[in-house]
Amino acid sequence: MMALQQSLIQVLIQVILILCVSKDSRDRICISLQNSTENITEERVHERVSFAFNYPYDRLIMFAPVAFTYSCYRFVNSTDPLKVELLTLDDLKTWTSKIEIESELNTYEYEDIIKIVSKTFIEKIAEDPNFLLKIEWREFEKTIAELFEGLAFHVTLTPSSKDGGKDIILEIVKNGRPIKYIVEIKHWKSKQLVGQKSVKEFLKVICKEKRESGLFLSTYGFTSNAFEGLTELERKKIKFGDEQKIVTLCHTYLKVKSGIWTPLQDLQEVLYEQTF
Known part of the structure; x- marks a missing residue:
């Protein structure tokens, strides 16, 4: 589980750095990895939003390997001025598929991300072969x-x-x-x-x-x-x-x-x- 967590952190950092650099962003970003096998609740999101707002950060990116409850998405829509993004493993898969088609990234940036995401998938398959169904x-x-x-x-x-x-x-x-x-x-x-x-x-x-x-x-x-x-x-x-x-x-x-x-x-x- 620790190796998987490290890989997911690498993926998030790569995604965030590239998105921010490509947009010349100066946002202060808080990354929160929820290492849980269950859906993340609104209470947990509220806690992280409060922390990020009071620090203060400009953006909060929460990642959950499984999913967030519907109430989480409803809650983050009312968190202005703090920007909150909730990401799951499926979101990362969608993102990597999209950049292959319409990315402004150079070849090396793209390949680095694909390698990290692929390594994450490999770890998940080794841990549970049923993960193949999600790819x-x-x-x-x-x-x-x-x-x-x-x-x-x-x-x-x-x-x-x-x-x-x-x-x-x-x-x-x-x-x-x-x-x-x-x-x-x-x-x-x-x-x-x-x-x-x-x-x-x-x-x-x-x-x-x-x-x-x-x-x-x-x-x-x-x-x-x-x-x-x-x-x-x-x-x-x-x-x-x-x-x-x-x-x-x-x-x-x-x-x-x-x-x-x-x-x-x-x-x-x-x-x-x-x-x-």
């Missing part, structure tokens, strides 16, 4: 990209549209030779299973681009006939992973970032672990 597909692709980069792969995240049938390109150097793999990700909110057609299409991309192999990740798994018709050689070219693989990657990433584990010499082993 939109593009945020999930960015999270998987951060996972592999943290495990020492060279990572290229393809555009959100016209990606050529692959979402991520991974590169490693093995025995002095560069080797590239591709990753396709299916993260459907409908919990739909990936079928035979999608598997065949991904296999065609692997062969067409002459990749070493490919990893097909499906959050909710595959249909019973998804692998029918694949030859022994084709099964060597494509590996499959589901929620269990994703959670394992998250735990491995956190071990690496905490310094208690280092990536193996053979990154292919990391890529293929717990696949089928």
Whole structure:
């Protein structure tokens, strides 16, 4: 929980600094992180507003990983002249999605924010796999990209549209030779299973681009006939992973970032672990 709290603070500081610098703001800002697994009540918001007003601050930004009650939003609408913003994890996801499309940030600022937000998502998934349900597909692709980069792969995240049938390109150097793999990700909110057609299409991309192999990740798994018709050689070219693989990657990433584990010499082993 402490690591998650630190990541959320980093996200908030990045967001606030960029918003303020871009608007040349001189506001005195109070940041209040509510580290609770329950909805934040109006009483708690009132307490923080009183503190910020009396300090005095110009703006109060409260962050809650879960949510605020409806009465909180009603209350902050009457807190002039103090500006109060209530943010949840969903708000941060929306914000990062928006800046990818219409941001005035430079590339490095944007990438730093995405990395911090992705790390937060990784920690949440490792803590509770059900958090996968709360992540939109593009945020999930960015999270998987951060996972592999943290495990020492060279990572290229393809555009959100016209990606050529692959979402991520991974590169490693093995025995002095560069080797590239591709990753396709299916993260459907409908919990739909990936079928035979999608598997065949991904296999065609692997062969067409002459990749070493490919990893097909499906959050909710595959249909019973998804692998029918694949030859022994084709099964060597494509590996499959589901929620269990994703959670394992998250735990491995956190071990690496905490310094208690280092990536193996053979990154292919990391890529293929717990696949089928």
